[in-house]
Amino acid sequence: MNPIAEAYLGALAMLEATAPRNLHLAATMVTESAGDEALREYLSNAGPDDRLRKRLQLALATWDYVVDAVWAEGTEPRTVARRELIYKLLKIDAETIALFHEEFPIAGRDGDIIIADSWEPWYTDELRRERGFYWDNYHGLLLAQDWSADAVRHLDHATSEVVGRLAEPTRQEAYQSKGLVVGYVQSGKTANFTGVIAKAVDAGYRLVIVLTGTTDLLRAQTQRRLDKELIGVENILGGVSPNDAELLDQVDYQDDPEWMSGKFVRLGVVPADAGKPGIDRLTTYRSEYKSLQQGIAALDFPKREKSLPYYDPENLFHGDARIAVVKKNGSVLRSLVMDLKRIKARVSEIPTLIIDDESDQASINTSNPKKWEEGQKVRSAINRLVSELLNLLPRAQYVGYTATPFANVFVDPRDAEDIFPKDFLISLQRPPGYMGASDFHDIDIDFDQVERTFANSVQKAHVRFVSGQYEKENKALLEALDAFVLSGAIKLYREARGTKAFRHHTMLVHEGMRTAAHKELADRITDLWNKSGYYSATAYTRLRGLFDKDLGPVSRVRAGDIPTPNSFDEILPYLPKAIARIGGTRSPVLIVNSDKIESDQEKLDFDTTDHVWRILVGGNKLARGFTVEGLTVSYYTRVAKQADTMMQMGRWFGFRQNYQDLVRLYTTVELYEGFEAIVRDEEFFRSELRQYAAPVGGKPQVTPQDVPPLVGSHLPRIKPTAANKSYNKVLAERRTPNKEPRSGYPNLSDRADILHNVEQFRPVLARAIARGRVALSQDRDGHEAWACLYSHRQLLEMFNRLRWSNATSFNADLAWLNTLEDEHIEDWQIFLPQLKSDEYKANVLGLGPFSLHRRAAPNGILEGRSTLFGRADAEKVARPPKPASKSRRGALLLYPMIAKDKAPRIVAGEVDPGEVVMAFRMVVPTAALPNDGPLVTFTTKDSSRPSAAIVDSPV
Incomplete structure (x- = not known):
């Protein structure tokens, strides 16, 4: 040196x-x-x-x-x-x-956004320096790897924010904090919770339970990561000599190339010899948690001073920590819970940290409240077991990690046994070097499609659209294979010019979740590969064309200082090696799903295999937290209806050091638009957090319990999360441009409510009669309508007085309309379209006569869907054809409606108002259309306020 x-x-x-x-x-x-x-x-x-x-x-x-x-x-x-x-x-x-x-x-x-309740600061800089054994080793390892000093510094700060909000481990009164850390998909959440565990163990936490996702792949990947970067060689060996070949079978990693080459962190000393806590593993890379039976002592925490509780410093800082990495599986968690119950008298004194990775998966209670008995809350299996853990361990701190927090914030904030993040919610900033949604979507960039270039448009640079037709889809799939081969050759070209070796190079093909379809798809890809001409010169003309029109031009404007070929001929020498790595000796395709792997297929193993250069076909096992190493080309056409499901399948997000310019996403226009809407949903959620993050007068503006952040949906057909995770969800605001309330009108038997609503419309009917009838100019059949103008404030005052059988049907619309000022909506043109037939035409409240429109009334509730005629005139008023003319006049179509299945009572030309429902359709004017922000927002029910229709929100 x-x-x-x-x-x-x-x-x-x-x-x-x-x-x-x-x-x-x-x-x-x-x-x-x-x-x-x-x-x-x-x-x-x-x-x-x-x-x-x-x-x-x-x-x-x-x-x-x-x-x-x-x-x-x-x-x-x-x-x-x-x-x-x-x-x-x-x-x-x-x-x-x-x-x-x-x-x-x-x-x-820092861009980290923190919403937290008041807490007692205890995790000081002095404490961190005094007790920094595992953190110091961890951050030293990161610096020795590819982490920049700025990234390590940010991780240090972010992890201290989490640890500082846990209960001080030596405090006498037990306190159980619960928090949620929100990151981005594949953005380093594991690094964050590894750092949190390191600092927590240093500070005195002695039992660490890491709940991973639901697959063995993710559990093993997480265990190895913690073993390699935190637990360290000395703890893994547990006193076994590295030269004792017979005992090394217990180690897990004797055949692991990174273990053998010294890539696992070395603590430099056996922790006990330096007066530091050791870490005993209750699970290993190959072995999930199993009932300890006679080995229950492995969970025991012996005291140095038996007269003092374990959390007393005299005991706590002389004991070792235990760590268990377990997947969210019923039988596995039950074994852990049962073992803890067997030492119940002691676990109540153990400072415990529970890390719940992918906390919106499985941990959420998905049982339907409608099926609960009076006063008896029913929990789904994993949620019940997590609750049992929290009840067993009064000194346990729960920290959930997810990139898709929507389900978590829909948890009842007053359910003491559930996992609502009552103490803190931290949204991590996007880390440097991360390739996220803004690298695939031209968010808030105002230019026409023809003006997009590889330099100014990330969509044009990285996204390729796939048609739904089989022949065109096959052509796109072959092009994706070609891009995968070319990008592999360019990586080898870069290696030869000094960049770090690209250990793994992968392509992901995801078309559906059915395992039977995966086999068919793999066979199709293999057939395309075999017919591609890669093993002869016949494919080179096609590859040259793709390089010249796509990979070459994109890299030249986006690769920066990374070595980049100027011509196809420069990468030609590297093509045979790339092709051989992908499919030279075995099939180029690996199926990764829950089916038993065929005997002739190699196992997907990024950890112990030197090079994985393969095309991966699968579904859920390749989503949800599992890192697909070296992912360069993604072919994704699977349709999903929930925002969190779609984002968790976005494996193309992540760190792409030295090959960001080569990343390609092949998908459909519909899916791409869906992802863009979800990106906006994410940013809206973070902006909701941000506005409450700054303290006022030294105190937090709000706590997670006080105001659950609004969750938005920019594309209402894509729900924030699955229905069984949304029982506690409340529709807060709906900013859709057309309002057509359905099934929200009072039940036909509620005569008093119906009469009340009709009475609210009396001034509208009177004004329309006074103003007279107009021809519906956009209607070829020559219909007419009574018409009048109403100011926006007048209309809102009337709407606020209406009664509904289901108030949330229109309250969410009204919540938005109430925020609009004169600059958005000045007034409303009201039309009452009239039928040509006089069969049902009568006065209403002595005014008229008006056409009575007929609609079905299923279950006694009238549908509010309007008739077709009149819509074109309403659109013309509110949305003038010329974009330059932004209208501030809305249009409302009003239809007095009667039941279809019975004749109304009409006496002396007057209809019984108790049989009339005033249905309407609104068209919001151009000036009020939401150009940014979500179209729909949701918040959370609070069980302590069951009568509240909507929890207080920032709207």
């Missing part, structure tokens, strides 16, 4: 444990040549991944963030004043300060 690097790395290690002090003086303990000039010269020649450069950046950022340190002299975190003080304490000269300022700028305010 360079002596200057060695000297300053040692100096930083000392200073990070205390505070910023004379940097050069500390470095001279290693080399006398340390000084400003030597340090500047080294940094000027160091690359971006240089170890000292990254460590300096991290140290400065860490000191920037400190809140309560004495040395900070009251300076605010992340300010110029704080950084100037740091430079002063480091005693560096003006030239070095200028270099630091340029190379290591002050990080901006």
Whole structure:
């Protein structure tokens, strides 16, 4: 190692444990040549991944963030004043300060959004420094990998925000906090909860339960990740000598190339020898949690001082931690619950951390409240077992992680045994280097399709549309295969020019969830591959054409500094190797689903296999938290109706270092539009959180319990989450441009309500009669209508007085209409379309005569769907044909309606008003149309206020 690097790395290690002090003086303990000039010269020649450069950046950022340190002299975190003080304490000269300022700028305010109840701060910077064994090792591993110092610094801050809101582990009174951390799909949530576990174990938490998704693939992937990056070689060996071949069979990883090459974190010491807590694994990479039976001692927590509770520091900081990584499976969780019950007297004293990965999957109670007996809440299986865990462990802290939080915020906030995030809700900022939805959708970019280029449009650069016709679909699938082959060759081209090796290179094909269809699809892809001509020169003309029109031009404008071929001929030497890796010795296609893997198919294993260059066909097992490594081309045509389901299937989101320009998504126009709407739903949810995040007067504006954030739907056909996760959902606002309430009118037997509603329309009927009839110009049959104008405020006052059999049918529309001002809607043109037939025409409330429209009345409730004629005139009033003329006049079609199955009582030309329902259809004017934001929003029922129709919302 360079002596200057060695000297300053040692100096930083000392200073990070205390505070910023004379940097050069500390470095001279290693080399006398340390000084400003030597340090500047080294940094000027160091690359971006240089170890000292990254460590300096991290140290400065860490000191920037400190809140309560004495040395900070009251300076605010992340300010110029704080950084100037740091430079002063480091005693560096003006030239070095200028270099630091340029190379290591002050990080901006974090984008993490935090809504939290008041809590007692306990996780101080001093505590973190004193008890940072596992965190220090973890963040050191990340720095040694591909993480930038800025990313590690942000992770440090974000994880401290979570740990600081857990209960202090040595407190006497048990407290159970519950929180939710919201990230992006495949954006590093596992890294966040790994960091949280590291800091929690350092701080005193001694039982960690990680609930993964529902598949063995995800459970094993999570276990290995924690073993490799957190638990460490010394804990995994458990005292077994690495040279003891016979006992190493217990290790799990004896054939793992990353284990053998030293990629698993080494703690540098057996934790007990350094007075640090060890971590005992209750599960392994190959073994799910099983009932411990005679080995129940593995769950025991022996006390050093038997007269004191386990959470007392005399016991807590002399005990080891236990960790179990379990999938959300009924029998597995029951085994864990039963074992904990067997040591119930002790577990009540154990500070416990429960991490629920993919917390909106399986953990939510999906039982139908309509089927519950009076006063008896029924829970679905996994939700019941999670509740049992929380009841068994009064000192347990529950932290859910998800990228799709909609189901979580629909949980009843007053259900003490459920998992509503009552204490905190943290929305993580998008991490650097992440390829997310904004990299596939031209959100809020105003240009015509013809103006899109590979440079200015992410859609044009990365998205290719698939037709539903079989022949065209096959052509698109072959093109996707070609893109996969070409991108593999370009990766090899880049490797040869110095980029890090691309260990895995994958393509995902997802057309449906049925396992039988997966086999058919795999056979179809294999047939296309075999007929493609890849093993001869016959495919090269086709590949050249795709490179020239697609991959080449996109890479040239989007690859940045990454080596990029200028012509197809430059990648030609790498094509045979790419083709051989994909399908040279075995089938290029792997089926990944719940079916038993055929004997001749290799197992999908990103961890222990050197290279996975394959086309993956599957459904749910390739979604929901499972990371598809090296994913470059996605062919996705599966239709789903829920926003969270669709987003969790978006495996094309993630980190794509050195090949972001090569990523392609093949999908249908309908699905693409659906994903774009969901992207807007996500951003709306985060914006709802953001507006409440800033404290007022040192106190939180709201807590997660007070105001559940609004969940929006920009495309109403795509629901936020499945119906069985939405029993607690309440429709809050509906911003749809046409309003046509259905099945919301009072029951026909509720004569008083019907008479009340008709009476509210009396002024409208009177004004229409006074103004007279008009021809419906857009109606070829020559219908006429009574017509009049009504101001927006007058109409809203009338609507607010109406009665409904189901108030939510129109309240959500009314909630939005009440927010619109004169600049959006000035007035309403009201039409009462008249039938040519006089069969049912009568006065209503002494006014008229008016046509009585007939509609079916299923279950005694009138349908509010309007007749066809009159709609065109209403559209013309509210939506003028010329885009330049934004109308502020809405249109309302009003239809006095009677039941279809019986003749109304008409006496002396007057209809009984108790048999008339005033149905209407509204067309909102152009100026009021929602150009941004969701069309529909939802919030959550609160069981402590059962009479509230809608929980208080920010609208």
